[in-house]
Amino acid sequence: MKRPRFTWAGLAVVAAAWLLLVVGARWTAAQSSGNCSATYKVDMTLPTGARWTMCWEPRLNEGIVLHDVTFTPPGGTARLVLAQASMAQIHVPYDDNGARFHDVSDYGLGGDRLLDLAPADCPSGTLLADQGKDMLCRTTVNRGYAYKHASTQLQGYALNLFSVSKIGEYNYIVEWTFSDDGAIEPAVRATGQLQRTGANPDYGWPLDSLNSRFGIAHTHNYYWRLDFDVDGSANDVVEEIDFTPSPTRNSWTLNVNELGTEAGRQVDATAFRFWRIKDSSVENADGHPISYELLPESSNVFRGPAYEPFTQNEFYVTVYNACEQWASHNPTSGGCGENLASFVNGQSLSGADLVLWYGVAFHHLPIEEDEIYMNAHRTAFTLRPRDWTADNPLANAGSGGPTATSPPTLTRTATPTATATRTSTATATATLTAGPAGTATATLTPTATQATGSNDVFFFVLLPVVRR
Amino acid sequence: MKLWPLLRRLIPVGSVGLILLITTLVWASPERLFTSLTGYDPLSLEEQQTAYTLALAHDQVQSLIRGQRTAVLLVERHDEPKSVTQFGSWARRADVYVYNYNQDQLLHVLVDLSARTVSAVETLQEVQLPLTEAEVAAAYQRVLADPVAGGALRRQFQAVTGAALDQPEQQLKYRALIFRASAMPDVPLGAAAECGRRRCAQLLIATQGDVLIDLLPIVDLSADRVASASGFFSPEAQP
Ligand SMILES: [Cu+2]
Numbered sequence: 001m002k003r004p005r006f007t008w009a010g011l012a013v014v015a016a017a018w019l020l021l022v023v024g025a026r027w028t029a030a031q032s033s034g035n036c037s038a039t040y041k042v043d044m045t046l047p048t049g050a051r052w053t054m055c056w057e058p059r060l061n062e063g064i065v066l067h068d069v070t071f072t073p074p075g076g077t078a079r080l081v082l083a084q085a086s087m088a089q090i091h092v093p094y095d096d097n098g099a100r101f102h103d104v105s106d107y108g109l110g111g112d113r114l115l116d117l118a119p120a121d122c123p124s125g126t127l128l129a130d131q132g133k134d135m136l137c138r139t140t141v142n143r144g145y146a147y148k149h150a151s152t153q154l155q156g157y158a159l160n161l162f163s164v165s166k167i168g169e170y171n172y173i174v175e176w177t178f179s180d181d182g183a184i185e186p187a188v189r190a191t192g193q194l195q196r197t198g199a200n201p202d203y204g205w206p207l208d209s210l211n212s213r214f215g216i217a218h219t220h221n222y223y224w225r226l227d228f229d230v231d232g233s234a235n236d237v238v239e240e241i242d243f244t245p246s247p248t249r250n251s252w253t254l255n256v257n258e259l260g261t262e263a264g265r266q267v268d269a270t271a272f273r274f275w276r277i278k279d280s281s282v283e284n285a286d287g288h289p290i291s292y293e294l295l296p297e298s299s300n301v302f303r304g305p306a307y308e309p310f311t312q313n314e315f316y317v318t319v320y321n322a323c324e325q326w327a328s329h330n331p332t333s334g335g336c337g338e339n340l341a342s343f344v345n346g347q348s349l350s351g352a353d354l355v356l357w358y359g360v361a362f363h364h365l366p367i368e369e370d371e372i373y374m375n376a377h378r379t380a381f382t383l384r385p386r387d388w389t390a391d392n393p394l395a396n397a398g399s400g401g402p403t404a405t406s407p408p409t410l411t412r413t414a415t416p417t418a419t420a421t422r423t424s425t426a427t428a429t430a431t432l433t434a435g436p437a438g439t440a441t442a443t444l445t446p447t448a449t450q451a452t453g454s455n456d457v458f459f460f461v462l463l464p465v466v467r468r
Numbered sequence: 469m470k471l472w473p474l475l476r477r478l479i480p481v482g483s484v485g486l487i488l489l490i491t492t493l494v495w496a497s498p499e500r501l502f503t504s505l506t507g508y509d510p511l512s513l514e515e516q517q518t519a520y521t522l523a524l525a526h527d528q529v530q531s532l533i534r535g536q537r538t539a540v541l542l543v544e545r546h547d548e549p550k551s552v553t554q555f556g557s558w559a560r561r562a563d564v565y566v567y568n569y570n571q572d573q574l575l576h577v578l579v580d581l582s583a584r585t586v587s588a589v590e591t592l593q594e595v596q597l598p599l600t601e602a603e604v605a606a607a608y609q610r611v612l613a614d615p616v617a618g619g620a621l622r623r624q625f626q627a628v629t630g631a632a633l634d635q636p637e638q639q640l641k642y643r644a645l646i647f648r649a650s651a652m653p654d655v656p657l658g659a660a661a662e663c664g665r666r667r668c669a670q671l672l673i674a675t676q677g678d679v680l681i682d683l684l685p686i687v688d689l690s691a692d693r694v695a696s697a698s699g700f701f702s703p704e705a706q707p
Contacts, residue, residue, distance in 0.1 A: 009480055015487040022491045035507030035556070055508045060542055060598055067508045083550065098705030099670075099684055100651045107645035108598030130510055168643050168672040169680070195672065197680050203704065233550070307653050322549035329648065333592045338650075353550065372678065 046157040048397040049074030050180035062086040063109030073393035088225035089327035095217040096203035105329035109165040152398040169193040187380035215366025223327035226356040230279040233353040242273035262344040264313030267298035285390035297381040302361035309341035320353035516543040519562035523577035526586040537569045604644040607669035607687035617697035644669040655701035666690035
C-alpha cells in the first residue's frame with residue numbers, strides 16, 4: 001500500500017475548492033430579495049409558523065424606519081400590511097411652559113443619537129448593524145399563552161425589534177413587537193435621567209429632603225406614522241367603530257362609520273371607540289374584507305394650546321402625501337402642512353392611498369425613584385388583524401406546539417443565510433468584547449447560530465492542514 | 469540558479485495563503501464585498517462620499533455657497549415617494565443638505581448615484597435639520613464666551629456643585645436641539661423670536677456627574693450670538 005503523498009499543489013486545489021464554496025455561500029447569503037439587501041432585512045418565521053418580513057432603515061430624524069411590513073399567518077398567504085412605519089414625533093411640553101420640545105423634527109432620533117448597542121443590551125437576541133454600528137436588537141420572545149382552552153393550549157411568540165435613541169438626558173427605546181397572531185405593538189420606553197428640575201411646587205414633585213428641588217412635570221406625546229397598505233394601497237377604507245348605550249344604558253348598539261374625507265378623531269374610552277383599515281376588495285374565506293384595527297391606549301389624553309392643534313385628536317387618517325412626514329414641525333416647503341391638523345384638509349379618502357397617524361400621551365410627574373436612573377416607562381398601543389383569516393390560524397399549532405417547558409428551540413427558517421450572516425457577526429462580537437457571559441448569550445441565539453458554528457468548525461479544521 | 473526552486477515552492481504556499489486570506493475576509497464581512505445596496509438600504513459611506521463630492525462640484529451649488537458661511541448638514545438616501553417605489557425598483561439617489569448661515573437657506577441637492585449626476589438643486593427657507601456635532605459644540609462655546617449666558621452658567625454650576633467652573637470641557641456635558649419660535653408663540657421671545665427662520669440651537673447641559681443645570685440657553689447660529697441666556701420665557705418657568 002502506497003501512502004498518499006502530501007503535495008502543495010494538491011492542497012492548493014483543495015483550498016481553491018474551499019474558496020469557491022465559501023465565496024459562493026456568502027454571495028448567496030448577501031443577495032437581496034425584495035426592496036432591501038440581506039443586511040437590512042428582517043425575515044422571521046416564529047415557532048408557531050407565522051412569518052414576518054420587513055426592511056429597516058436608519059434615518060436622521062425618525063431613527064429606525066420600517067418598510068414593506070408583511071405578515072404570513074401559519075399556513076396562510078403573505079400579505080403586505082404596512083408600506084412604512086416609524087415615529088412621527090415625540091412632543092414634550094413641560095407643565096410650567098418652560099420648554100416644548102419636538103424631538104423627531106428638532107433633535108432627531110437617528111444619526112449619532114442612535115446608540116451603539118452591546119451584546120448585553122440585547123440578551124438572547126441578535127444585533128443588526130449599519131456601517132458597523134449595532135443599532136437594532138432583534139429578538140424572538142415568548143409572549144405566554146396565545147390561547148388556552150380545555151386541554152389545548154398554545155404558547156405564543158413574537159418578533160421584537162428595538163433601537164435606543166439618546167435625546168438629552170433621556171433614552172427613548174423605540175420598540176416594535178410583531179406577534180404570531182398578527183398583532184403589531186408599537187411602543188416607546190422612556191428611561192435615562194430627568195431633563196428638567198425647578199423650584200416651583202405648582203409644577204413638579206419634590207426630589208430632595210429640603211423640598212427645594214422639584215422634578216418638573218411634563219407630557220411625552222408620542223406620535224406614529226403608519227402608512228398602511230392592506231394587501232397593497234388600492235381599495236383601502238377606514239372605519240370608526242364605537243358603541244352607543246341605550247337610554248337606560250343596559251344595552252349597546254354597534255356603530256360602524258366609514259370615514260369619507262381626511263379626519264382627526266378623538267379617543268373615546270366610554271364608547272369603546274377604535275378604528276380599522278380594511279381592503280374593500282380582498283376577502284377572507286368567509287367573504288369578509290380583511291383589515292387591521294387600531295386599538296387605542298388613552299389613560300392620559302393631552303389637549304394643548306391652540307398653537308398645537310395636532311394635540312386636539314389622537315387618531316388621524318390622511319391621503320398619502322410624501323411631504324407629510326411628522327405630526328408637528330413638518331417642513332412646510334412646497335406648500336406642505338406644518339402639522340397633522342393642516343394635513344387634514346378635506347381630501348376625499350375614496351380610492352386614495354391612506355396613511356394613519358396615532359398619538360399616545362404619557363404625563364410624567366416625576367417620582368423620587370426617577371433618580372438617579374428612571375425606570376423605563378413603556379407606552380404602547382396595538383394594531384391587530386380583524387378578519388384577516390376566517391378563523392384563528394394558530395389553532396392548528398395548539399398543544400403539539402412549543403410549550404413553556406421547551407422554549408428556545410426557535411426556528412428562523414426564512415432567509416436562513418441572511419440570519420446566519422448577522423448572527424455570526426454577533427457571536428464574534430460577543431466573544432471578543434464580552435467574554436464568557438457574552439459568548440453564552442450569543443450561543444443561546446438559536447438554530448442560525450448553530451448552523452454558522454458548524455461551518456466555523458469546518459473552517460478551522462483546515463487551518464492545521466495548511467500550516468504543515 | 470537557486471531562485472527557481474525557491475519560487476516553485478513559494479507559488480503554491482503563496483496561493484494557499486492568499487486563498488485563506490480572501491476566505492477570511494469574505495467570512496468576516498460578506499455584506500461589504502457582495503451586497504449591492506438596493507431599495508431602502510441606507511447609503512454606504514462610499515455612496516455618501518460620492519454624493520457629497522458630486523453635489524459640491526456642481527456649478528449651481530458652487531455659485532450658491534461661494535463666499536458664504538456654510539456647513540454640510542446631512543447626506544442621506546433620498547426618501548423616494550410611493551409614485552416611485554410602487555414599481556418595485558428604483559435608482560440609488562441621495563439628498564445632500566448644505567446650510568447657508570448668511571442667507572438662512574437650506575440648500576438641497578438631489579444626486580443620482582447610479583448616473584453620477586446632480587438631478588435637482590433647490591433652496592429652502594425655514595427648514596431646519598437636526599444639529600450637527602460641530603454646530604452643537606459651536607453653540608456651547610458661544611454660550612461660554614457670552615458674558616451674560618456664560619455668567620449664568622457659571623453661577624448655576626457653582627450653586628449645584630459648590631465648585632467653580634474653570635474647566636468647562638471636563639466639568640460639563642452638553643447636547644442641543646433646534647429651537648423654533650413657532651414652538652412657543654405665546655411668550656416674549658426677544659432675540660429668539662427669529663429662530664426657525666434662522667438656525668438656532670437650544671442647549672441641554674449637565675455636569676459630568678449628571679447634575680442638571682437648570683438653564684436652556686439658545687444660540688442663534690446664523691448670527692453667531694446668544695439669543696437667550698436662560699432659555700426661559702414664560703413667567704411660570706422663571707427660577
Ligand atoms: Cu418624562
